[in-house]
Amino acid sequence: MLRHLLRRAAGFAVTFLLISVLVFCMMEIVPGDPASAMLGTSATPETLAALRAQMGLDAPAAIRYLRWLGGLATGDMGVSFTYGVPVGGLIRERLAVTLPLTGLAVLLAVGIALPLGVTAAARPGGVADGAATLYAQAGIAVPNFWIGLLLIMVVALGLGWLPAGGFPGWDQPAAALRALLLPALALAIPQSAVLTRVTRASVVEVMNEDFVRTARAKGASVSRALWRHAVPNALVPVITMLGLQISFLIGGAVLVENVFTLPGMGRLAWQALAQRDLIVIQNVVMVFATIVIVVNLGVDLLYTVVDPRLRRRA
Amino acid sequence: MLAIRNLSIAFPGPAGPARVVDDVSVAVGRGESLGIVGESGSGKSMLSLATIGLLPGSARTSGEILLDGKDILRLRERELCSLRGRRIGMIFQEPMTALNPAMTAGQQIAEGIRLHRTVGRSEARAEALRLLDRVRIPDPARRIDSYPHEMSGGQRQRVGIAIALALKPDLLIADEPTTALDVTVQKEILDILDELVADLGLSLILISHDLGVIARSTDRTLVMCRGRAVEEGPTETVLRHPSAQYTRDLIAALPRRARAGLGDEARHAAGGAR
Amino acid sequence: MTALAKVSGASFRLRRPGRAALLVGGILTAVLVGVALLSLVWTPEDPARMRILQKLKGPLVSGLLGTDHLGRDVASMLMRGAFNSLTTAFAAVGLGAVLGTLAGVAAAARAGFDAVLMRICDALFALPPILSAIMLGALLGPGALTAIVAIGVFMIPVFARVTRGAAMQIWARDYIMAARMAGKGTARITLEHVLPNIAGQVIVQVTIQLAMAILTEAGLSFLGLGLPPPAPTWGRMLAESQTYMLQAPHLALAPGLAIAAAVLGLNLLGDGLAARLDPRRRQAS
Numbered sequence: 057m058l059r060h061l062l063r064r065a066a067g068f069a070v071t072f073l074l075i076s077v078l079v080f081c082m083m084e085i086v087p088g089d090p091a092s093a094m095l096g097t098s099a100t101p102e103t104l105a106a107l108r109a110q111m112g113l114d115a116p117a118a119i120r121y122l123r124w125l126g127g128l129a130t131g132d133m134g135v136s137f138t139y140g141v142p143v144g145g146l147i148r149e150r151l152a153v154t155l156p157l158t159g160l161a162v163l164l165a166v167g168i169a170l171p172l173g174v175t176a177a178a179r180p181g182g183v184a185d186g187a188a189t190l191y192a193q194a195g196i197a198v199p200n201f202w203i204g205l206l207l208i209m210v211v212a213l214g215l216g217w218l219p220a221g222g223f224p225g226w227d228q229p230a231a232a233l234r235a236l237l238l239p240a241l242a243l244a245i246p247q248s249a250v251l252t253r254v255t256r257a258s259v260v261e262v263m264n265e266d267f268v269r270t271a272r273a274k275g276a277s278v279s280r281a282l283w284r285h286a287v288p289n290a291l292v293p294v295i296t297m298l299g300l301q302i303s304f305l306i307g308g309a310v311l312v313e314n315v316f317t318l319p320g321m322g323r324l325a326w327q328a329l330a331q332r333d334l335i336v337i338q339n340v341v342m343v344f345a346t347i348v349i350v351v352n353l354g355v356d357l358l359y360t361v362v363d364p365r366l367r368r369r370a
Numbered sequence: 371m372l373a374i375r376n377l378s379i380a381f382p383g384p385a386g387p388a389r390v391v392d393d394v395s396v397a398v399g400r401g402e403s404l405g406i407v408g409e410s411g412s413g414k415s416m417l418s419l420a421t422i423g424l425l426p427g428s429a430r431t432s433g434e435i436l437l438d439g440k441d442i443l444r445l446r447e448r449e450l451c452s453l454r455g456r457r458i459g460m461i462f463q464e465p466m467t468a469l470n471p472a473m474t475a476g477q478q479i480a481e482g483i484r485l486h487r488t489v490g491r492s493e494a495r496a497e498a499l500r501l502l503d504r505v506r507i508p509d510p511a512r513r514i515d516s517y518p519h520e521m522s523g524g525q526r527q528r529v530g531i532a533i534a535l536a537l538k539p540d541l542l543i544a545d546e547p548t549t550a551l552d553v554t555v556q557k558e559i560l561d562i563l564d565e566l567v568a569d570l571g572l573s574l575i576l577i578s579h580d581l582g583v584i585a586r587s588t589d590r591t592l593v594m595c596r597g598r599a600v601e602e603g604p605t606e607t608v609l610r611h612p613s614a615q616y617t618r619d620l621i622a623a624l625p626r627r628a629r630a631g632l633g634d635e636a637r638h639a640a641g642g643a644r
Numbered sequence: 645m646t647a648l649a650k651v652s653g654a655s656f657r658l659r660r661p662g663r664a665a666l667l668v669g670g671i672l673t674a675v676l677v678g679v680a681l682l683s684l685v686w687t688p689e690d691p692a693r694m695r696i697l698q699k700l701k702g703p704l705v706s707g708l709l710g711t712d713h714l715g716r717d718v719a720s721m722l723m724r725g726a727f728n729s730l731t732t733a734f735a736a737v738g739l740g741a742v743l744g745t746l747a748g749v750a751a752a753a754r755a756g757f758d759a760v761l762m763r764i765c766d767a768l769f770a771l772p773p774i775l776s777a778i779m780l781g782a783l784l785g786p787g788a789l790t791a792i793v794a795i796g797v798f799m800i801p802v803f804a805r806v807t808r809g810a811a812m813q814i815w816a817r818d819y820i821m822a823a824r825m826a827g828k829g830t831a832r833i834t835l836e837h838v839l840p841n842i843a844g845q846v847i848v849q850v851t852i853q854l855a856m857a858i859l860t861e862a863g864l865s866f867l868g869l870g871l872p873p874p875a876p877t878w879g880r881m882l883a884e885s886q887t888y889m890l891q892a893p894h895l896a897l898a899p900g901l902a903i904a905a906a907v908l909g910l911n912l913l914g915d916g917l918a919a920r921l922d923p924r925r926r927q928a929s
Contacts, residue, residue, distance in 0.1 A: 067763070074767035079779070086783045179427075197855070197908035199862050202882060202900035209889050209896065266467040272424055273462075274482035274533060275455035278447070284481075288472045303798075307772035311863050315886070322774075326867055329778045337782055341775045348770040364517045365471055 064356050068349050075345045076128075080121050083338045089113055093332050094137040124338075133339045138331040143339050147321065151343070153223055154313070154320035157236050157243070158305050162298070164244035165251055170287075170294075172248075173255025178282055180260050188252055195249025200308045204242035204315035211238060221317040239316040243308045247301050254297045258290035265289070291362045299355035306344050371573055372398040372421070372541055376433035379416050379425065379597075387430065390416045392597040395433075398541070398590075403567065403574035405588030405605060407581060407620070413597040414577045418543045421575070422458050423450040437541070456486045459534030461563075463546035465526035469518040475502070475529045476514035482536045501532040505562055524555035528562065535566060542567065543575045548583060560587060581624060585609055593617045666916025672909025680727040689717035691724040692874040700892045709898050712881070713888055718895065721876035722902050728877050729906070732870070733857035735792045740799025741850055747800065748807030749838060752815055753830050762808075765801035773798040773860050777869045786869045794869075795860050799853055806849050810842040844921030851914035855907040862903050878903050 091107045092099070099107075108114045111134075112123065127133050133143040176188035212220035218238050224231040262268065263286050271285045272278075310322030317323070321340055328336035360366045379391040391413040398404045406414045419425050421435055423442050435442040437457065445453070454460075462468040470478055479501055480494035489497070495514070502510035505528040518526055527547065534542060544563065548556040564587055567574050578584050584591055584605060591608040593601040593616065601614040612618045683691075688707055695715035703710040709718040747765065751758040777794035784790050814820065814837065823833050864870045865879025873880070878899040885895035 067766075070763055071766045071770060074764065075770055078767065078771075082779050082783060193908060193911065194904070196911060197904040198900070199859050199866075199903055201863060201866055202896075202903065205882065205886065205889070205896050205900070209893060213890060266462060266464055267470040269424060270460075270462060270468045270478075270530070270533065271470065271481070273422055273454055273460040274536075275451050275453070275485045276481070277451050280485075285470050285473075289470065303769060303772045307774040307860070307863065310772075310774045310778075311866060314867060325775065325778050329781050329869075332782060334782060337778060341771070341779055344772070344775055345770045348772075352770075363472065365519045 061356070064353060068353050072346065072349055075349075076125060076342060077121070079338060079341055079345070080117075080124065083334055084117060086334060088332070090134075090137060090333075090335050093334065128339070128342060134335045136328075136333055136336045138328070138333045138336070143335055146324065146336070147339060147343055150319060150321045150324045152226060153236075153318055154309055154322065156232075157240055157313070157318065157320060158302075158309055160236055160240035161243035161247065161305060161308075164240055165247040166298070168244065168248035169251030169255055173252045174259050174282060174287060176252070176256045177259035177263060177286075178278065185256070188256060192249045192253040192256075195245050195252070198246060199311075200242050200246050201311040201315050203245050204239060204312050207238045207242055208315070221315075223318050235316075235318070239312045239318060242312050242315070243305060246308070247305065250301065251294060251297060255290070255294050258293045259286050262286040262290040288362065292359060295355055295358050295362065299352050302348050302351040306348065371400045371438060372575075373436040374417070374421070374433070375436065377417070377420065377435060378432045379413070379420055380430045381426075381428055382430070390597050391420070393433070394592075394594070394597075394599045396592050396599065396602060398573050398575060400540070400573055401571050402590065403576060403588045405584035405591040406575065406577045406594060407579065407584050407591060408594035409579060411596075412594040414594050415545055417594070418460070418545050418575060418577055421541075421543060422454055422460050424454075452486070455482045455539070456537045457539050458541045458543065459537070459539040461527075461530050461534045461542070461544040461547045464550050465523050465530055466550065468530055469526055471518055474515050474517055475521070475532075479529065479532050479536055482533055486537055497536070498532070501536055502529070504535075504566065505529070505532045506558075507532075522555075523551050524558060527551060527555075527559050531559075531562060531566070535570070535572075538570055539572065541573045541575065543577070545577045546579070547576075549578070549580070556583075563587065581609060581621065593620070662916050662919025664916075665912040665919070669909050669912025669914070669916050672905060673913050676726060676906050676909055677730065679723050680730045683720075683723035683727045687717075687720035687723050689720045691716060691720040691876050693717070700888060700895075702892070703894050710892070710894050712884065712892075712895055716876075718881075718898055721881060722878070722898060725876045725878045725881065725899065726902065726906070728871055728875055729858050729861055729903075732788055732791050732795075732861045733854050735788075736795035736857045736861070737799060737850055737853050739792065739796030740853065741803050741846065743796075744800040744803025745807045745846055748804040748809075749811050749834055749842075751804065751808045752811030752838070753834050758808075761804065765804045768797055769801040771798065774863060774867070774869075777864050777867075781869050786872060788871050791861055791864045791870045794864065795857050798860075799857070802853060803846070803849060806845060807842055810845045811838050814838045814841045844917075848914055848918045848921055851910055851917055855910035855914065858903065858906050858910070862899075 089108070091104055091111055091113055095104060095107060105114075112120065115123070124133075127144075131144040131148075133147070135141065136143050136146055139146060172184075172188045172191065176182075176185040179185060208220045211217050219231075219235050220238075221235075223235050226232050259282070263282070265286075267289075268281050268285050271281045276284070306322075309320060310325060312318075313320040313322040314326055321344065325337060325340045325344075327333075328340065374394060374396050377391055377394045378389060380387040380389045382388075394413075394417060396404065406417065408414050416425065416429075420429075420431065421442065423445065425431065431443050433443075437453070442450070442453070469475075473481075476495055476498045479498035480491075483489060483494045483497050484491075499510055499514055502514055507513050507525055507528050513521070513525070518529070521529070530547075534544075547563065548559050551559060560583065563574075566572070574588070576584065576588055588605050590603065591601075591605040592599055593608065593612075593614060595616045600616045601608055601612065608617060609621065612621060693716065695711070698706050698711050698715040699713055701707075701711045701715075703718075707717040707719050709722065711717055712721070747761050751761040773794045776797055777790055780790040780794050784793075811834075820833060820837060823837060828836070861870060862877070862879040862882070865877035866883045868880070868883070870877050870879055881899040882896060885892070885899070888895055
């Protein structure tokens with residue numbers, strides 16, 4: 057068990073290093089560097105060179121790469137020239153929006169998909185199954201940012217139930233949650249469609265297993281056999297899909313944050329591109345990629361919680 | 371106690387309904403054991419599923435299955451749930467797949483107890499431990515917290531027996547309980563089964579394609595072929611003086627040594643029951 | 645218990661969902677491709693022509709689907725947008741399918757490649773296309789190339805995983821052993837036996853990934869990372885509709901529905917094809 061985890065962690069470390077090299081190299085070949093972007097076109101070669109030396113940009117690429125890795129570890133990622141503040145603090149501040157947003161979206165997606173998928177699987181070919189299939193097909197096809205637009209049109213502007221955008225900050229927790237609800241729903245609907253499909257297929261398969269019949273022969277009702285016996289054994293594919301979706305959730309967060317003008321990581325990255333704030337882009341991308349990797353490590357842990365057969369696998 | 375009358379089971383198929391059980395009648399008295407023998411696909415498994423009310427939803431039935439006068443085919447789902455496990459227990463063929471891989475042996479035995487009796491978690495666990503001991507699982511205090519994948523086939527089938535007998539039902543249905551096991555383990559499982567059936571005074575329906583198993587453990591035998599009952603009577607008579615050609619074919623298909631043993635065992639079993 | 649399995653299996657097989665999906669998906673996709681091609685030779689109006697006096701007109705008031713804030717004809721923009729969306733999606737999926745299939749087949753053929761290639765795939769998969777596009781946008785500026793590379797690179801691991809798994813199953817077959825005995829090399833076996841046998845699964849994956857690519861392309865152009873103006877894209881139409889949400893809701897509805905119909909069609913087509921071409925799903929259904 058421990059060896060298995062250590063091996064997975066080592067694999068993820070390799071993935072992390074690969075991505076960091078990729079990101080670093082890409083930002084290396086981008087024309088211009090942070091110093092010239094900061095000073096603009098009117099700078100003299102002397103001031104440019106001085107600023108470069110001050111920012112450590114005159115060192116060889118390998119040294120700068122290692123410094124950057126070290127900075128990522130300590131949170132010291134340099135200074136954003138558009139905001140004039142340390143990138144580390146900026147990212148922490150923005151993560152406080154993006155992480156709750158995606159977390160809420162995952163909760164909503166699972167909250168929609170699990171009951172829908174399991175109900176559909178209880179009677180394959182039944183009415184609920186038809187409705188779930190329809191929801192799944194339609195939900196996968198609609199872009200999350202368009203759902204966001206529709207939610208703003210109908211729920212925020214039309215009905216006036218929830219704010220259409222903006223974020224009041226966490227010192228007002230209730231208002232902050234209200235601000236995150238619609239964007240999280242926009243993110244969650246397409247994800248829940250995919251999850252519904254996987255849940256249904258997985259539960260249908262498990263319901264045909266012998267042990268479900270054993271449970272029924274003990275006197276368990278259909279719903280008990282479904283939820284207590286079939287669902288726990290059907291979760292592995294569902295969790296796998298959740299792990300795969302984290303990439304899409306983060307891409308979706310960039311879009312949805314822009315629709316709802318939420319001050320999160322995605323909006324930060326997008327604004328940084330418009331300002332050519334390369335330090336911010338480089339670090340935001342790396343933090344996002346790290347989140348994807350860490351979530352995947354977490355998914356590996358979840359497998360062993362859900363399926364006792366995997367606990368002993370060395 | 372159990373009386374099956376003119377039972378027919380059919381499934382809708384591409385070429386009209388397909389009958390898997392055709393007009394079968396048989397009875398099992400209290401404490402009596404009935405063997406059902408036939409090739410795979412002869413309808414014997416469907417018959418047993420019908421008795422516990424677990425036929426697939428697409429099945430169409432006619433006739434009646436009376437348990438102490440109540441027709442199981444006409445019971446509501448809620449009544450069936452209270453019947454299953456409490457009055458009828460069932461043991462399945464595949465010990466590999468018949469247990470929930472995500473629950474410990476103890477949890478699976480205790481589940482049935484807690485479904486039918488208002489007992490606490492710890493009390494149900496203590497009962498599960500006693501049952502594991504009764505089915506002669508080595509080191510039950512450790513095995514109670516084992517998951518199925520940590521046990522051998524024979525141990526899993528013992529857990530299966532413990533689940534089926536947890537509430538001391540009146541009727542036990544065992545559907546090919548030893549088919550998937552090694553020969554040496556088969557005998558142990560049958561010994562445990564025979565002993566418990568005798569101790570608890572259960573009625574038993576034992577389904578098998580193995581005439582040796584039927585001969586050693588049952589009082590009466592029903593021979594089925596393609597959904598029909600071809601012969602029924604005391605096990606000894608059916609096996610030693612078969613009246614139907616199909617039964618003769620079944621016996622003739624056995625290796626000679628097994629056939630010789632059959633007579634002995636049949637005599638032995640019949641003698642022991644009297 | 646074999647009887648039970650047979651019977652319940654049969655009742656499932658009676659309704660074949662694959663056929664309806666294939667039909668509906670095929671029709672939707674054919675309409676999408678047809679409209680995209682038609683837009684090259686004919687649209688009701690020039691999609692780039694602005695008529696300020698005609699701005700923000702509702703559907704059927706001016707043109708079939710009304711006009712946008714610059715008086716451009718929405719129906720014409722949608723048609724040309726279909727072409728722009730499809731070409732970007734095709735190029736991106738082409739890139740991902742070719743490189744990904746090569747990587748997957750190579751990984752299946754040589755254990756030595758396997759570990760390295762799959763690690764690289766893991767790394768690429770951790771970079772959502774929108775983030776790659778933001779990095780590429782800094783490098784290349786927004787445009788078709790940025791969108792194509794960002795989406796295509798993300799699809800390399802998707803295709804690599806599918807083809808690797810499928811190819812490994814083929815390598816385990818007896819006739820591969822026979823081909824080995826006959827002295828055929830790894831490359832030749834891959835070309836003659838593996839690729840033809842996994843082609844069906846690659847086609848299914850291409851269809852499904854086209855749908856994903858259309859969704860992603862719409863997102864990129866929504867953020868201004870896709871084709872630059874004046875080329876109409878569904879994503880930018882949606883971005884521009886935000887300002888006029890209450891005055892002209894049709895501007896937000898039409899492109900969204902177009903995206904949904906296109907993605908739905910390709911997904912259904914993929915499902916239908918999978919039921920026919922993909923041996924794994926054929927067993928499962």
